[in-house]
Structure formats: C-alpha cells, structure tokens
Amino acid sequence: MNIQWYPGHMTKAKRQMAESLKQVELVIELLDARIPKSSKNPDIDSICGNKPRIVLLNKSDLADSNINKQWINYYKNLNLQCLEINSLTGSGQKELTKAINDMFQERNARLKAKGIISKPVRALIAGIPNVGKSSLINRLAGKASTKTGDRPGVTKGKQWIKIGSNLELMDTPGILWPKFEDEEVGFNLAFTGAIRDEIMDIIEISIKFIEKIKLISPDSLKSRYKLDDLEGEEADILDKIGKNRGCIIQGGQVDRERTANIILDEYRGGKLGRISLEMP
Numbered sequence: 701m702n703i704q705w706y707p708g709h710m711t712k713a714k715r716q717m718a719e720s721l722k723q724v725e726l727v728i729e730l731l732d733a734r735i736p737k738s739s740k741n742p743d744i745d746s747i748c749g750n751k752p753r754i755v756l757l758n759k760s761d762l763a764d765s766n767i768n769k770q771w772i773n774y775y776k777n778l779n780l781q782c783l784e785i786n787s788l789t790g791s792g793q794k795e796l797t798k799a800i801n802d803m804f805q806e807r808n809a810r811l812k813a814k815g816i817i818s819k820p821v822r823a824l825i826a827g828i829p830n831v832g833k834s835s836l837i838n839r840l841a842g843k844a845s846t847k848t849g850d851r852p853g854v855t856k857g858k859q860w861i862k863i864g865s866n867l868e869l870m871d872t873p874g875i876l877w878p879k880f881e882d883e884e885v886g887f888n889l890a891f892t893g894a895i896r897d898e899i900m901d902i903i904e905i906s907i908k909f910i911e912k913i914k915l916i917s918p919d920s921l922k923s924r925y926k927l928d929d930l931e932g933e934e935a936d937i938l939d940k941i942g943k944n945r946g947c948i949i950q951g952g953q954v955d956r957e958r959t960a961n962i963i964l965d966e967y968r969g970g971k972l973g974r975i976s977l978e979m980p
C-alpha cells in the first residue's frame with residue numbers, strides 16, 4: 701500500500717504539540733477503540749514526558765464491548781488510566797471528569813492549603829486525525845464551539861474551554877501522527893477511515909477488509925450481505941456482495957469501486973456490528 705505523507709505537516713504538528721504541552725497539566729490521549737494499537741502514536745511516552753495522562757477509547761460504540769474492557773485492563777496493568785467514551789453521545793463523560801478529579805486530588809488539596817480555592821486543571825486532547833478530537837471537545841464544551849470533521853490544522857487560535865469548575869480544555873487539539881510500522885497498521889487506519897479514501901486504492905482496501913473480517917467476524921459479513929458462505933477468493937466475495945447490492949455497470953459487470961465504498965462505509969457506520977480489529 702502506497703500512502704503519501706507530508707513530512708512538513710508532521711514537523712509542524714510535532715512543534716505545535718510541544719508548544720501546547722507546556723501549557724497543560726494533563727494530556728487526554730484519544731484512541732480509536734476499534735484499533736487502539738494502530739491509532740496510537742507509539743512515541744507518545746516520550747512526547748508527553750512525565751505529564752499525567754488519561755487514555756480514552758473513543759468510538760467505543762463501534763467496538764466490541766468485551767474487547768473494550770480488555771483494553772482498559774491492559775492499560776490498567778501499565779498503570780495508565782483508561783476509559784471508554786462515545787464523543788457523539790457523551791457516554792463516558794461523567795467517568796472522565798471523575799477520573800480527572802481523582803487524579804488531581806492531591807494537587808487540589810495542596811493548592812487549597814495555600815489558600816488557592818480553585819485552579820482548574822488545564823488539559824489537552826491529543827490524537828491522530830479523525831479519531832474524534834473535535835467531537836469530544838464539542839461534547840465536553842456542551843455546544844458546537846469547534847468544528848468537527850475538519851482536516852488537521854483547520855482549527856486555530858488558542859482558547860480555553862471551561863468544563864465544570866475543575867477543568868479547562870485547550871480548544872485546539874494536539875495532532876499526533878500514526879506510525880506505519882507495518883502494513884497492517886496502514887490497513888487498519890484505512891478500514892476505520894483514519895486515512896482519506898482519495899489517496900488509497902479503495903478496492904484493494906476492501907479486499908483486505910474482507911480478508912480480515914472473514915477471520916474475526918465471518919457471521920457479520922454473511923448476515924449483512926446475505927452470503928451463504930465465504931468460500932473462494934476475497935475478490936469473488938466482493939463481487940457477490942456487489943451483485944446482491946445491485947452494483948452493476950454496463951455489460952453486467954460488478955461495480956467494484958462502488959461495492960468497496962459501500963462495505964467500508966457500512967463498517968465505519970457500525971452497520972456490520974461492533975467489530976474490534978485489534979485485541980490487546
């Protein structure tokens with residue numbers, strides 16, 4: 701898989717992240733619950749230094765709830781706070797503010813002893829493109845104060861969004877770059893929509909996707925697309941799905957591109973069910 705990267709963007713994001721880190725006491729690291737490993741920047745430890753951190757499994761509504769729990773345990777064992785969240789509905793939000801309050805209890809008590817009643821914890825939300833940073837900021841802010849669906853770099857200015865009396869959020873999220881350590885990471889990012897489709901071969905991606913789902917959740921593929929079995933090559937399965945969906949072009953051939961788009965869109969929209977692509 702050939703993906704175009706823009707080193708200039710990465711350098712800029714790194715610099716901005718370093719700048720933002722200086723201004724906060726807490727990093728809220730957002731991961732995609734379906735692919736917590738692939739959606740993570742593996743350099744996050746060194747990027748954050750010893751700044752306190754909370755890991756959030758976002759889009760938890762699209763991932764298998766048992767596997768979400770496994771990931772939470774996995775992080776617990778690494779001594780990292782981890783919670784699942786849905787930035788669209790706000791589910792998990794209460795747990796998040798409670799976790800932050802608990803985390804900074806000592807710090808608040810220390811300030812109080814000095815006579816400082818309330819100094820909100822300043823936090824930065826960080827994650828790879830499309831993981832849901834803007835959605836979470838909007839959700840926590842309680843109104844549509846930041847744009848969602850934007851490409852990295854669109855949101856600008858530096859303001860603080862007050863959340864309750866104990867928390868202030870930087871309105872500009874920190875952008876982390878995913879790391880293409882191996883091909884599988886690239887495909888996982890593609891399946892979940894973290895990489896723009898225009899720069900990929902969507903048919904190749906969908907074939908890889910079918911290959912993966914065949915292994916981890918064959919029944920969801922069969923029932924969604926009314927397939928009796930998953931025998932044969934992935935490309936043939938793609939064609940069968942196309943036929944069942946009436947994606948036919950002139951000459952009676954299957955419109956593979958349209959079919960590929962349907963499959964990926966439906967997975968991303970949760971229509972195939974809650975399917976996690978990575979386990980701890």
Ligand SMILES: Nc1nc2c(ncn2[C@@H]2O[C@H](COP(=O)(O)OP(=O)(O)O)[C@@H](O)[C@H]2O)c(=O)[nH]1
Nearest residue numbers: 759786787788829830831832833834835848849
């Ligand atoms: N199902 C689901 N979709 C989400 C969730 N959070 C964000 N999204 C969607 O993911 C896409 C990217 O979100 P956005 O906030 O723009 O990501 P950003 O690039 O990190 O700022 C948007 O289409 C959101 O509606 C979530 O918890 N669940």
Ligand SMILES: [Mg+2]
Nearest residue numbers: 833834849850
């Ligand atoms: Mg955004």
